[in-house]
Each structure stands twice: as structure tokens, then as C-alpha cells.
Amino acid sequence: MAAPDHLFGLRNSFYLGAYQSAINGSEIPNLSSEDIIERDTYVHRSYIALGSYQLVINEIDSSAPTALQAVKLLAMYLSFPENKEATIDSLQEWLGDAAIGSNPTLRLIAGIIYIHEKDYSEALKHTHSGGTMELNALNVQIYMKMHRLDHAEKQLRIMQQNDEDHTLTQLANAWLNLAVGGSKIQESYLIFQDFSEKYQMTGLVLNGKAVCCMHMGNFDEAESFLLEALNKDAKNAETLSNLIVCSLHLGKSSTRYLSQLKLSHPNHLLVERATAAEDNFERAIQAIA
Template sequence: MADPLFAVRNSFYLGAYNLVVQEASELEDLPHAAAIERDTYLYRAYIALGSHQLVISEINESSATSLQAIKLLAEYLSGSKSKEDVFATVGEWLADVTSNRNPTVVLVAGLLYTYEENYVEALKVCRSNLSLEIAALAVLVYLKMDRVDKAEQAVKAMSQMDDDATLTQQATAWVNVALGGSMVQDASYIYQELGDKYNWTATLRNGRAVCFMKMGQWEDAEADLLDAFNKDAKDADTLANLVTVGLHLSKNVARYSSQLKVLAPNHPIVKRLEAGEEAFQQAAASMA
């Protein structure tokens, strides 16, 4: 039997968020559980598009637990609920024998811990392996911890779950980039295949651009990133990568860095730029 949510789910993983909204809105007369899952992807797409308040206003106390978890994610990202209250709710859900078996609840808990760089707690919830996306989050967390060996093991586990899935292919590309060497070229082929097969989103363009950067192909990376920028001028990863590429190509990156500072003031690239500017000012002051 065909999976009615395949297109919505796949578009979300590829970063085609406007398409998710369109596809999800066209899916009607679904069984109750499928309708809830559809709405989780719909509201997550709205969050990715920056419409946090829409999500918060439309999901109420009578909504399913999965949707309550998505609302909590929106409240955290928008800053409309204190971190203390957010993680108190997460703790209650994870202590509940029903909620802690809900894949969306577990995924959101893992995402929240990851955002807080609490990787130990993130991995604890990811061990449930309740879904392929939770397994992919574990891969991402291991990479953030510079544990490429563990990330490789997690990808192998994903392959056993669904080797051909878009998420498995993406996670494989992440690990290949981290491994470096000839594996980076393999990662670029994965992004190429996904883009040609489905939709060249900003997410895929950024993924391949990182591969090009690792291989020293800065002009090719810039071409991908400019295409990504045209698709989504507010994507923080695109702006950060454009700054990196521009600096290597000796280009003026003031426009991109200014946008990045406004959209993602805590981005690692912003912090590095600010640290560089501060060091320059201190050096200039010492010579005055």
C-alpha cells in the first residue's frame, strides 16, 4: 500500500518547506493517526519558514500530544516560553510511559537538547530509535561531538532500517564529509542524486557547496550557494557559507555578514567574525 505521507515527509527532509505546506494542505480524508502526522510536518514546515506564532496560536490544549510537542518547539525557538518551563515539560513527557514512546515527542526532546548543546541528554532520548529521523538526529549529535566513529555506526543502523530513504542518504553524506578525503566526493554525488531526483532545495545546494569547499572548489561552491540564496535569502546556513566562500575568494561579504548577524546573531560564523573584529580593534588601539 502506498504511503500517503511520503511526499510530505520527503519534502520536509529535503528542506522544501513551502512545498510541504502545499502538499499537506491537499491531503484530506486521512486516518486519524496519519492526519496527526501530516499536521506535525505541516507545522514544522511553518516553524522552518519562521511562522512560529501561527503554530503557537493554532495548536491548543485539546490537540494531540504530537502537536503539543511541535508547539513547544515553536515556543522555544521563538522565545515565547522560558527555557525552564520548556524543559520542565520535556521532563514530564519523558517520564510518562505513553509520551516517551511517542516518536514526535522524543524527536522534539532530542532537538531541544541538541539546541542547548546538551548532547548527552540528546543521545539518551535518541537511543529509543523510534523513527528514522530520531536515528538521523543521533548521527548529527555524534558529528557535533566529533565522534565520527559513532556517527558511522549510527548511519549503518539507519541503513538497516531503510537504506534507500532520503534521510539515510543525507546522513551518509554528513558522515562522508566528516571523514574527508575521497569520501567528500561521494557525499557530493549523494546531493547531486537527491537534487536531480527530487528538488534542488537550498538545503541540498548548501550540502553540495560544503563538499565543494572541502575539495577547494570555491567557485563551484559559490554557484551552489547563490542558487540557494535565490531560493531562500533568509537561510542562515546559506549566508554563513557565502561569507566563508566570499572570504576565500577575496570578495566583499559585508552584505551577507550583516544579514546573518540580524537573522542568527548566535551563529558560530557571527561569533568568529565578531571575535576577529574585536581583535582588530584591540590591535589598532594598541598602536594608536
Template sequence: MPHEDREPDELFEIRTNFYTGNYQQTINEATKLKVPQNLQTEKDLFMYRSYIAQKKYGVVLDDIRPSTSQEELVAVRLLAEFMASESKRDNILHDLDSKMGGNVKNSFCLLVTAYMYYLSENYETTLKVLHNADSLECCALTIQALLKMDRLDLAKKELKRMTDIDEDSVLTQLATAWINIAIGSEKLQEAYYIFQELSDKHTVTPLLLNGQAVCYMAQGKYEDAQTALQEALDRDSNDPQTLINLIANELDRLVRNYQPSVSS
């Protein structure tokens, strides 16, 4: 879609860094960037979500007062609480159930609510929450939930909606890669190129390296996957997705290469 008539996106770098998993740079940019008042909250939300992605939940909980009335800040603080304490998660979700009777209209609040259900592997409720949401992030989370439910057909339709909204968005490109991985076969190489192009255009991150590794694993290229995952580990030794994929890659390699020994 043509974008010549759009005003400059003052949060483009922050947004892109967050979506590609460059969380520290998101925080650095958000800390120093001066924006108009109408963009201040959105900028802060990317910063707080980056702290959450780094597991620095205390920073968010200390910075946002429990008494805050701004609904987006209430939502991101609740996400920090949800991530910080597994013992509180059921109660938080129970409270959300009582509040979700069609009353929540804010797109960001819907996103955060749906994300907590997604993390709880409650994909049907994730989709229910996102049903009337139309932001790109909500569309992307919808696709992730549909892929978890093996509904590739519906995920493709949601991707078409994202493409119609903004085909050049980093989120749309990432969603295209996820769907290509789900399709498999020759689409795996296309997915790999998307992750590579994003790395070349922006910066290499564990998130993008894990995407490439998953493509390699699906093609049986375990050594290449190991190399990508090791680089991801070098960049962030505590990234849970990297650790999960390292184990999965080794198990898959052992299973595929296993040959029963023949007794002589």
C-alpha cells in the first residue's frame, strides 16, 4: 500500500527495535527520545514491555504506582505482576474474566489481556478477546494463537488483513515468516530470508536468530541451527526460547540420526 501521505512515525525506531527483540535498545531510545505529549504513553509502554521481556518486572512495578488510573499503564503493570508471580496468575486471570464482559475497548488493554491468556495456553479465549481488535499487534497475536491451534487456514486470512493494513510493517513480515514455517517445504527458505533481511536491515537479535534456527531445524540442518542458536545464546544467555530450541534441536538431531546397533 502506498505510504507517501503518511506523517513521519516518531516511534518507528522504538517500535522496530521492540518487534525484532532488541529490548535494551528499545529502552535506551525510549529513555532519551523526546516526543509530543500524545505519544508519551505509547513510548513508555514499549519501554515497560521491554523491561518485562528482560524479566525486570520490579522496574515496572516500582515505576507504575498501583493507584494509577491510566488504563494502558494499569494493563502493563498487571502484565508485570502476571509474569513476576506464577502463584498469582490464576487469580489475575479470574479477575480478568469478570472484567471482560465486553467492557474493554482499548486496543492495548485487549492486547495485554489476550497475551496473558495466550501465555496460559488458553488460545480460544485469546481469540475471543481479540475478536474485535484491529491493531497490527492484535492481528499478529491472533495469528500466533491460530497457529498454536493448527488453524493455518484462518491464520492466512488474518495475515491478509495485516497485509491490507500495512504490508511493509515489521510485524507483517514476521507474521509472514511464522506462516511460511507452518506451511513448510519451500516456504521454509522464504521464512529464513525474512529473518535474515530483518537482521541485515535492523540488527541481529536472539528473536531473529531463533526464527532462522527453527527454519534450519525444519529442514534437518541441525549444525546450522546449532550455530544460529549459539549466537543467540552468546547475545542473551538467559533467553528461554533459545534454551528450548537448543534442546529441541539436539533431540531432533538424535532422533533423525539414530541407527539401532546390530549385534554381531
């Protein structure tokens, strides 16, 4: 008989974007020493997702296990972008250390950091061998960013063989269906709908449903989901960027959402594209003048 999975609820909350719930539900009795490390890893990653970088940096000291040190490194990377080269140097040093370089959490954090750097080949160097559901799910995301849906589908099949009903398998399936498009969009919507019926409604699930609706041309319904997500987190980059797109399709002003996105996420791809378009427009006006 399999041992009970004491961390299922916490892990699931984290996967679905219910970060505060993951933190609030972290007081779990009868955990092994390995479970305690895993629990603390998810709790601190939840704080990072909520933007509390300094709390994570302060709480994890130099005596902490490798997994937690890796999470601290992610907090430092996100908190001090001006020092990211030094952070990446430390990451590379740790990855090259035979004693800790194969740690799954360290490899996962490496993948996340190199995705931020848009260096997908370097990310895959550390994640491609998988070993955990999170690493496989990250591989799906990396291959999708590289527009290699064939490789993303292979990673999804590995996840399905391991555990077809796992939350990350279902999420990866939904992401891939959205990328494929066509009749697969409805399948994605049903996955997000299932999550919304089984678990706490989160910004991640609401954005998933909204994107499916936009693909199907249901922009009014998409807007309602996105406004609900905005009520949960007014600074969420995905919610704001999706609202910009949705508003444009509905013939509504997207200025406020774009302003919010520029303020809270100045390096977001949509902001960079909008800024480039504005600059090109100004140059064109000056040239005509």
C-alpha cells in the first residue's frame, strides 16, 4: 500500500496558482525530513510568485539544503536584475558541482532562469533529462517557446505515461492544445473548467478559460473571466496582457490596462512591442514633418 501523499494539497495549490493557499496550508504534521524540505521549497516559491523576494532571501541562510538555496537564487535573480550576471555565474558554478549539480530543484530553477533570459537551449541543457513532473512540464513550455510542438508533444506523452491525471499533465495538455488550435481549443477549455469545478478558482485557471474563449471568438465571456482574475490580482501580467487583447477585439479602450502593465511589468513582451510601435510611429511623423 502506497504511503499517503501529505503534500498533495499544497503542491496542487502551487501548480494552479493558489499561492497564498499553499502558504496557509503548509502546517502539515508527521512530515519526513525530505517532505519538510519539499514543503519549504514550495512555500518559498509561492512567496516568490507573490513578489515577496526579500522575505525568501532573508529566511534562507547558507546552511539550508541545496533545493532551498536554489530557490533563494531565483529570488535574488528576480529581485536584483542589475546583478543578474553574478547570480547566473553562481548558478553555473553550482550546476558544475558534481555533489549538487544534478539536484532536481536546482535544475528546475536553472530552467526557469534561462527561460527568463530567453536562452532556451541553455534551459534545456539542464531540464531535458526530466526526472520529475515539474521538469517535464517545464520542458513542454520550453519547446512551445521554441515553436517545436512535436518535441513538446513527446514530453507530454512521457507525463501521461507517468500519471495521466496529474495536475501538471492536465495543464501541459491544455497548453499544448491551445498552441495546436482548432478543435483542440474546446478540449483545453474543458480541462480548465474541470479545474474550476474541483479546486479554488485562481487567476491561472481564469486566464486559461479566457484564452480559450478568445480563441473561440467569445470575447465577452473572456472579458468576464479576466475581470474576475483582475479582482484577484490587479498586477498580474497575464491578466493585464490578455485584457489588452480582449479589449481591442471588443472595440474598447485598452489604454488603462496597458498603463498598468507598463508600470508593474515594464519588460513584458507586449510592453516592449507597444513601445517599439510608438517609437516607430513618432519617427514616421517626424519624417513626414
